[in-house]
Amino acid sequence: MAYILEKDQQGKECLFEAGTGKNYEKESLLLYRDDVAVVLLNRFPYANGHLLLAPSRHLGDINDLLPEESAALFNMIRESVAILKKHKNPDGFNIGLNLGTVAGAGHPDHLHFHVVPRWHGDHNFMTVLAEVRTIPEHIENTFDQLLPDFQKLLHSKGKNEQ
Ligand SMILES: [Zn+2]
Numbered sequence: 001m002a003y004i005l006e007k008d009q010q011g012k013e014c015l016f017e018a019g020t021g022k023n024y025e026k027e028s029l030l031l032y033r034d035d036v037a038v039v040l041l042n043r044f045p046y047a048n049g050h051l052l053l054a055p056s057r058h059l060g061d062i063n064d065l066l067p068e069e070s071a072a073l074f075n076m077i078r079e080s081v082a083i084l085k086k087h088k089n090p091d092g093f094n095i096g097l098n099l100g101t102v103a104g105a106g107h108p109d110h111l112h113f114h115v116v117p118r119w120h121g122d123h124n125f126m127t128v129l130a131e132v133r134t135i136p137e138h139i140e141n142t143f144d145q146l147l148p149d150f151q152k153l154l155h156s157k158g159k160n161e162q
Helices: 002-009 067-088 125-129 139-161
Strands: 030-033 037-041 051-055 092-097 113-118
Touching: 030 139, 037 067, 037 139, 051 067, 067 092, 067 113, 067 139
Parallel strands: none
Antiparallel strands: 030 037, 037 051, 051 113, 092 113
């Protein structure tokens, strides 16, 4: 978290604006983007497959979310859980939202949910929350594994809208 905060304070662009205009971008670990929701693979994960889900709009206050954005985000959590179940076979999930720096938000200006797959015998969530943990397993491999299903999801939504 300290590392992420430091990057933010150096005035880099918002993490969730990475790859703006694209529906995915490997370099920024952007798995999904549509008009309302963004999904990133966390570069500093607590577990392999740790996802960050945010509204496409840059906002930090949960009360600024429109009803349709709230619904789209919750639906994206549901879809993300399904995709992680399929590829990572976890025993459970932690799904959470840190509001404000005091609550541990590394990017307090842009609301985002954490979706963290869990396995029996892995580290205690609250312990791993306290430190930045880079997973030695290759994040890029996980990206390649998950991307086709997020692309499928994007294309199925496109069809529904037509
Ligand atoms: Zn933003």
